[in-house]
Amino acid sequence: MTDLELRGVSRWYGNVVAVNDVTMTLGPGVTGLLGPNGAGKTTLLHMMAGFLAPSRGEVLLDGVATWRNPGIYRHLGLVNEREAVYGFLTGAEFVRASARLHGLPDPAAATRRAIELVEMADAQDRRMGTYSKGMRQRMRVAAALVHDPAVLLLDEPFNGMDPRQRMHMMQLLHRLGEQGRTVLFSSHILEEVEQVSGTVQVVVAGRLAASGDFRTIRRLMTHRPHVFAIRSSDDRRLATALMASESVAGVTLGKDGLTVHAGDYGTFTRALPRIALEQGVRVRALVPSDESLESVFSYLVSA
Amino acid sequence: MNLTIAWITLRGLLGRRRSLLLLPLPLILIGITAVGKAIGAQPDELAEDVLIGMGVAVLLPLVSLIVGTGVLGSEIDDGTVVHILTKPIPRSRIILAKLAVATLVSAVVSAVPMYVAAAVGGVADLGLALAAACAVGALAYSALFLALSVVTRRPVLLGLLYVIIWEGLLSNVVAGTRSVSVQHYVIAIAQKISGSDLIGTTISATVAAVMSVVITVAGTWLAVQRLRSFSVAGETS
Numbered sequence: 416m417t418d419l420e421l422r423g424v425s426r427w428y429g430n431v432v433a434v435n436d437v438t439m440t441l442g443p444g445v446t447g448l449l450g451p452n453g454a455g456k457t458t459l460l461h462m463m464a465g466f467l468a469p470s471r472g473e474v475l476l477d478g479v480a481t482w483r484n485p486g487i488y489r490h491l492g493l494v495n496e497r498e499a500v501y502g503f504l505t506g507a508e509f510v511r512a513s514a515r516l517h518g519l520p521d522p523a524a525a526t527r528r529a530i531e532l533v534e535m536a537d538a539q540d541r542r543m544g545t546y547s548k549g550m551r552q553r554m555r556v557a558a559a560l561v562h563d564p565a566v567l568l569l570d571e572p573f574n575g576m577d578p579r580q581r582m583h584m585m586q587l588l589h590r591l592g593e594q595g596r597t598v599l600f601s602s603h604i605l606e607e608v609e610q611v612s613g614t615v616q617v618v619v620a621g622r623l624a625a626s627g628d629f630r631t632i633r634r635l636m637t638h639r640p641h642v643f644a645i646r647s648s649d650d651r652r653l654a655t656a657l658m659a660s661e662s663v664a665g666v667t668l669g670k671d672g673l674t675v676h677a678g679d680y681g682t683f684t685r686a687l688p689r690i691a692l693e694q695g696v697r698v699r700a701l702v703p704s705d706e707s708l709e710s711v712f713s714y715l716v717s718a
Numbered sequence: 719m720n721l722t723i724a725w726i727t728l729r730g731l732l733g734r735r736r737s738l739l740l741l742p743l744p745l746i747l748i749g750i751t752a753v754g755k756a757i758g759a760q761p762d763e764l765a766e767d768v769l770i771g772m773g774v775a776v777l778l779p780l781v782s783l784i785v786g787t788g789v790l791g792s793e794i795d796d797g798t799v800v801h802i803l804t805k806p807i808p809r810s811r812i813i814l815a816k817l818a819v820a821t822l823v824s825a826v827v828s829a830v831p832m833y834v835a836a837a838v839g840g841v842a843d844l845g846l847a848l849a850a851a852c853a854v855g856a857l858a859y860s861a862l863f864l865a866l867s868v869v870t871r872r873p874v875l876l877g878l879l880y881v882i883i884w885e886g887l888l889s890n891v892v893a894g895t896r897s898v899s900v901q902h903y904v905i906a907i908a909q910k911i912s913g914s915d916l917i918g919t920t921i922s923a924t925v926a927a928v929m930s931v932v933i934t935v936a937g938t939w940l941a942v943q944r945l946r947s948f949s950v951a952g953e954t955s
Contacts, residue, residue: 464804466950483946488806495950499797501726503733509801515722516805558801 417477417490417565417597418442419463424472426458433458435621436472441566441599445592447608448601450618451716456601457496459618460570463599464493476566489517492559496570498551502544506535506554509543513558529557534583548575553584560591567591569600573607585611605709617715624715633711634680640664641680642710645687646672646700653696662686674704723802723815727789731823734792739784743777744831751835764839765916769848773832774904778855779881782824786863787873789816790941794867800950809945817860817938824856847912848904855904858930861937862900868944896921903930 419441426434434455450456461467462474465481465488474481481487501509510529514522530539533553543551552572559567572588573581588611592598602608608615609629617625617632625632633641647653650673654666657675662682667674677683691698731737751768759768790813793799802812829849836845862880866873889899896902902919903926910923 461950466800466803466948468947468949485803485806485808488804491804493800493804495797495800497797497800499800501730501798501801503729504726512722512726513801513805516720516802516807518806559804 419566419597419599420473420475420478421459421463422473422475424459424462424469424474426455426462426467426470432621434462434469434618437618437621437623438472439616439623439626441597441616443592443595443597444614445588445598445600445612447612447615448599448618449605449608449615449712450601450603450624452603454618455621456603456618457570458621460493460495460568460599460601464491464495464568466493488564489562490565492562492564492567494552494555494559494567494569494572496574498548498555498575500543500546500551500555503542505540505542506530506546506550506557507539509554510539510558510561514561517562519562525561525563529561530554532560533557533587549577549580552576553580556584556587564596566597567599569598571602572600573602573604581607588612605712617712619716625711629711633705633714636711636714639714640676640678641683641703642705643675643677643683644672644700644702644704645675645698647691648697648699649694652694653691653698656690656694656696657687660686660690672700719818720807720811720815723807723812724819726802727816727819728823730793730798731785731788731819734788736784736788736792740781740827743780744827747773747777747831748835748838751839755839761839761841762916765836765841765844765914768839769832769836769841769844770905770917773828773835773848774852774855774908775886775901777831778824778828778852778904779859779885779901781828782820782856782859783863783874783877783881785824785827786820786860787867787877789820789867790864791867791873797950799948803945803948810942813864813938813941813945817857817864817941820860820864821853821857824860825853828852828856841914841916844908844912844914844916847908847914850911851904851908854907854930855900858900858903858933858937861934861941865937865941865944868941868948893920897925897929900930900933902926 421437421439424434424437448456462469465484468482476487507526511522511526514525519525530536533556535553535557538550572584576584588598613628615629616623650668654668654673657663657666662677662679663675664678665676751764754764754768829852832852833845833849836842836848863877866876870876885899885901889895889902902921905917905919906921906923906926909917
């Protein structure tokens with residue numbers, strides 16, 4: 416059971432505020448740290464990992480401050496954004512060195528386990544200087560996981576990976592989250608976050624703009640019209656009837672169905688079955704079309 | 719002290735192309751001594767102008783600078799230092815491992831050619847004393863340059879300024895500055911060990927020994943303190 420807790424954390428450089436009064440608690444499972452470039456994601460991660468002092472507030476790992484406290488690394492693994500590695504070491508040497516530095520009882524076994532976890536056994540005896548970006552990234556994850564930490568922090572872990580490696584990394588993060596680890600990864604790419612975790616912490620301009628399940632977040636933003644895609648047995652008839660409903664702000668009739676802008680999520684989803692029934696129209700598909708993280712995100716950024 | 723860190727540091731140091739810079743200086747020192755001997759230079763000229771003027775004043779500080787900033791400064795530069803810092807290891811042990819590797823490499827690369835050059839020049843006795851004093855100097859310089867690597871982002875530049883401006887110019891003109899000059903500690907210690915009158919400086923061997931310890935301890939302590947508060951990136955500098 417390991418919690419990472421931020422209490423009123425701010426960080427400024429001179430008179431530039433990079434992180435502004437962020438409070439959050441991260442528990443077991445995968446959390447995505449989402450935000451545009453320059454929003455303060457890396458600054459936040461560095462404070463969590465004990466590589467930066469908060470200007471104000473506290474960053475606590477199980478109640479203990481992470482700054483100036485090397486002991487936290489027994490429970491924490493970090494894969495930072497700079498992909499610097501010791502190019503003169505082989506992958507296995509690199510991970511084994513990490514295992515030794517952690518003082519593990521059986522460094523060889525821990526190394527083997529970590530390298531298998533990231534599926535890098537085939538390339539483990541090559542010098543890291545010869546690795547591709549994605550391979551280097553995976554070896555760095557192996558080194559960060561070698562001591563079986565309860566908390567794993569990754570800064571832009573999917574950078575430079577091909578789609579297959581990306582998929583593999585996502586599955587790995589999933590698995591680590593299911594094992595009860597606290598996994599936090601940052602990204603500015605929405606699809607990544609959406610696929611790996613439902614829980615997001617959205618950071619915009621140094622502030623925590625939203626946190627929680629992103630579908631829930633979307634529903635809470637009632638002042639934004641909700642968009643639904645509907646397919647039915649008689650689109651035109653349904654469109655006419657929907658326009659009469661107060662919960663609907665607009666309807667577009669397209670080739671493959673209707674696009675409905677609804678003012679309120681709950682009112683509309685309750686009204687639709689009634690209207691369809693009255694009109695004798697069979698609804699074949701109802702898809703909330705702007706619940707993708709992308710639309711949630713653009714709402715938050717422009718808000 | 720941590721053997722894994724020392725091992726990575728040593729491999730990183732010797733694996734870099736920068737380490738090739740360590741080769742020419744010792745060769746030049748031995749070469750010049752041989753030429754000087756061949757054209758009939760006197761032992762006191764060889765000792766004062768070549769062994770001290772080149773060996774102690776140039777070879778030792780430059781080798782120590784290249785090595786001392788290479789063991790930690792370059793890892794901070796390229797970001798690999800994070801791999802070592804994300805481990806539950808007391809920062810003092812990291813610094814001590816770095817200091818041990820830097821001192822060892824600098825001492826070998828400067829003391830061995832120093833002895834060889836002295837032997838070639840026909841003053842082998844002085845050579846042993848100089849080699850031993852160089853080892854002490856390597857320790858003090860390493861601690862100094864290690865501290866610079868953590869204190870500033872431009873350790874090589876500041877180190878060069880110290881060696882050239884402070885030790886090279888000031889301490890040869892203003893005698894008072896010699897008590898804060900590693901170069902003069904090395905001369906004083908070598909003079910004391912050998913008892914030779916071929917070399918000499920104005921500070922006493924006692925002051926030299928005490929100050930060497932002070933610089934080593936202060937540099938190491940400062941490096942540990944700064945590494946404990948090591949911040950990654952973001953800093954506007």
